[in-house]
Amino acid sequence: MSEYLLEARDVHITYGAKHAVRGVSLGVRPGETLGVVGESGSGKSSLGRAMVGLERLHAGEIVYDGTPLSPKLRLPRAVRLDLQMVFQDPASALNPRRKLGRAVAEAAAARTGKLPARDELAALFAHVGLDASFLDRYPSQASGGQLQRVVLARALAVRPKVLVADEPVSALDVSVQAQVLNLLCDLRAELDLSIVFVSHDIAVVRHMADRVAVMYQGELVESGDAEELVANPRHEYTRALLEAVPDPDVVGALAS
Numbered sequence: 001m002s003e004y005l006l007e008a009r010d011v012h013i014t015y016g017a018k019h020a021v022r023g024v025s026l027g028v029r030p031g032e033t034l035g036v037v038g039e040s041g042s043g044k045s046s047l048g049r050a051m052v053g054l055e056r057l058h059a060g061e062i063v064y065d066g067t068p069l070s071p072k073l074r075l076p077r078a079v080r081l082d083l084q085m086v087f088q089d090p091a092s093a094l095n096p097r098r099k100l101g102r103a104v105a106e107a108a109a110a111r112t113g114k115l116p117a118r119d120e121l122a123a124l125f126a127h128v129g130l131d132a133s134f135l136d137r138y139p140s141q142a143s144g145g146q147l148q149r150v151v152l153a154r155a156l157a158v159r160p161k162v163l164v165a166d167e168p169v170s171a172l173d174v175s176v177q178a179q180v181l182n183l184l185c186d187l188r189a190e191l192d193l194s195i196v197f198v199s200h201d202i203a204v205v206r207h208m209a210d211r212v213a214v215m216y217q218g219e220l221v222e223s224g225d226a227e228e229l230v231a232n233p234r235h236e237y238t239r240a241l242l243e244a245v246p247d248p249d250v251v252g253a254l255a256s
């Protein structure tokens with residue numbers, strides 16, 4: 001039995017002639033945060049999408065809880081619910097014509113089969129730091145940071161086992177990025193979630209993740225314990241990523 005709850009095994013993803021992900025193997029353990037870092041175009045988003053069944057594989061497999069997910073079939077419903085994804089831009093993830101409370105209620109119903117009562121919904125919103133007035137708002141009536149909280153509430157309402165977060169704070173004002181990152185850390189500890197945290201920012205990844213996988217041009221170039229990898233990067237690309245950070249402790253300090 002693998003130590004990983006969700007795992008990519010020798011995954012290849014192609015878009016026409018473009019070979020975006022080249023034989024990547026990695027996995028997230030139960031309750032762990034795995035950071036996937038790399039510059040734009042390194043293939044990390046493609047891999048993240050593939051890990052929740054949103055991307056077709058050219059070769060390799062995604063294994064969830066010991067069971068390979070066939071890339072050709074739609075994921076079984078229970079697996080689809082267990083694996084949730086949060087994207088960069090919360091505004092485009094939410095239907096502009098649907099109230100925020102309704103969006104979260106429908107996600108909860110996907111798991112339980114019934115829409116939650118208003119006080120349950122209010123509790124879900126409170127969990128992500130939003131008061132009940134947000135239930136009746138439309139996306140246009142909330143800020144980016146507030147919307148990303150709603151997106152998190154919606155993902156968590158499904159009671160997932162794994163959350164793949166793809167640049168979840170990159171579209172937010174710097175002033176609210178740390179708040180949302182802290183929220184994610186708290187939720188993970190509280191709900192015993194596994195998180196795959198995808199980001200171009202190694203300082204943020206270092207702060208969020210237990211282990212880090214570094215991608216470069218579609219390949220996994222290095223992976224290991226977050227602190228150790230930052231302290232002793234083995235690959236020159238990892239060193240370059242670290243050198244590009246003015247002071248990795250700044251983000252850590254901001255978000256702590």
Ligand SMILES: Nc1ncnc2c1ncn2[C@@H]1O[C@H](COP(=O)(O)OP(=O)(O)OP(=O)(O)O)[C@@H](O)[C@H]1O
Nearest residue numbers: 015018020038039040041042043044045046047200
């Ligand atoms: N749907 C698609 N169709 C064609 N090419 C794609 C598609 N999605 C990604 N690519 C290409 O695959 C490569 C990897 O993209 P991917 O988005 O996975 O990388 P990334 O590291 O997440 O970058 P970014 O942070 O810019 O999203 C890039 O060259 C990208 O242009």
